Amino acid sequence: MTGSIKESADDRLFTILNYIILFIFTITILYPLVYIVSASFSSSTAVISGKVWLYPVEPTLAGYEAVFKHRLIMSSFLNSVFYTVVGTTINVLFTLIAAYPLSRKDFMPRNAIMALFVFTMMFSGGLIPSYLVVKGLGMIDTRWSLIIPGALAVMNMIIARTYFQTTIPDELLEAAQMDGCSDFTFVRKIVLPLSGPIIAVISLFYAVGHWNQYFNALLYLKHQELYPIQLVLRDILVQNEVDASMITDVADQSARDGLRELLKFSLIVVSTLPVLIIYPFIQRHFVKGMMIGSLKG
Numbered sequence: 001m002t003g004s005i006k007e008s009a010d011d012r013l014f015t016i017l018n019y020i021i022l023f024i025f026t027i028t029i030l031y032p033l034v035y036i037v038s039a040s041f042s043s044s045t046a047v048i049s050g051k052v053w054l055y056p057v058e059p060t061l062a063g064y065e066a067v068f069k070h071r072l073i074m075s076s077f078l079n080s081v082f083y084t085v086v087g088t089t090i091n092v093l094f095t096l097i098a099a100y101p102l103s104r105k106d107f108m109p110r111n112a113i114m115a116l117f118v119f120t121m122m123f124s125g126g127l128i129p130s131y132l133v134v135k136g137l138g139m140i141d142t143r144w145s146l147i148i149p150g151a152l153a154v155m156n157m158i159i160a161r162t163y164f165q166t167t168i169p170d171e172l173l174e175a176a177q178m179d180g181c182s183d184f185t186f187v188r189k190i191v192l193p194l195s196g197p198i199i200a201v202i203s204l205f206y207a208v209g210h211w212n213q214y215f216n217a218l219l220y221l222k223h224q225e226l227y228p229i230q231l232v233l234r235d236i237l238v239q240n241e242v243d244a245s246m247i248t249d250v251a252d253q254s255a256r257d258g259l260r261e262l263l264k265f266s267l268i269v270v271s272t273l274p275v276l277i278i279y280p281f282i283q284r285h286f287v288k289g290m291m292i293g294s295l296k297g
Helices: 009-040 044-048 062-069 073-103 110-122 127-136 154-167 170-178 183-191 193-212 215-220 229-237 253-293
Strands: none
Touching: 009 253, 044 253, 062 073, 062 253, 073 110, 073 154, 073 193, 073 229, 073 253, 110 154, 127 215, 154 193, 170 183, 183 193, 193 253, 215 229, 229 253
16 A cells, blocks of 8 residues: 555644744854954944845955955964864874774773773863973973974774774675785775775864864964964954054044954955855764764774
8 A cells, every 4th residue: 555644734844843943043143253254344334333144245355355465364374274174184194003003902001001092081180281291391482382292182083993893794804814915005095995984073173173173272372473363363353453554544443443353354264264165064974974983883
């Protein structure tokens, strides 16, 4: 017997309420993004007077011109690219090196080592001991101070470990060992090619973390030439610092305030654009990697 199941009135009401709630959530999340983009393309006068609601008012590229005239924007942008690329590479490498052995049942001390990793999630030495460790290693005011201290995130390692346990069957390892395959060859030729989804997931997590970090930079960096873009954005948003050299055509305070407001929105767009561009390329791996990696093996 074929036919569609008739939907009851309660089911229809539930579906309608779900759509309404999801629509409200979508508008709540989407509108601030639309407003920021519209304000970044609007004139400073329109932004300050509150004329911008949805579409750009008096369209102009003055905000983006001010961004690229800022003496620290380009250097901080390149610094963030360096921190993100190099840091993510080291993060993923360390995570895989730790996760795969701990996923092997024939690795006897894996439970004891895993307990040590979990212990670090529960207890931390604190801010001052962390600073003293970084200082003792001679990494203060160096690029490595933003990369090495966070070289491995235990939660990402646990997700990758669970992925290996649920995706790489023991029979595959046994067959490879019978053919004379070493552990390193097995990882290189079999494990890594099958681990694309989880590598994409943890790479995204690490990359976003590196791109958005500013607190460690605030602690460990002294020279502005090493600042990531988020720290420069913080100076503009929180401390209202705008380079006076950017205001060459106007001399009054109102022009400075208007440029500051416009620069905020333009810099937010510039600083978030790389992540928005990268995400669609790994989005197809994201759900699969997270769902498999979150299951208990």
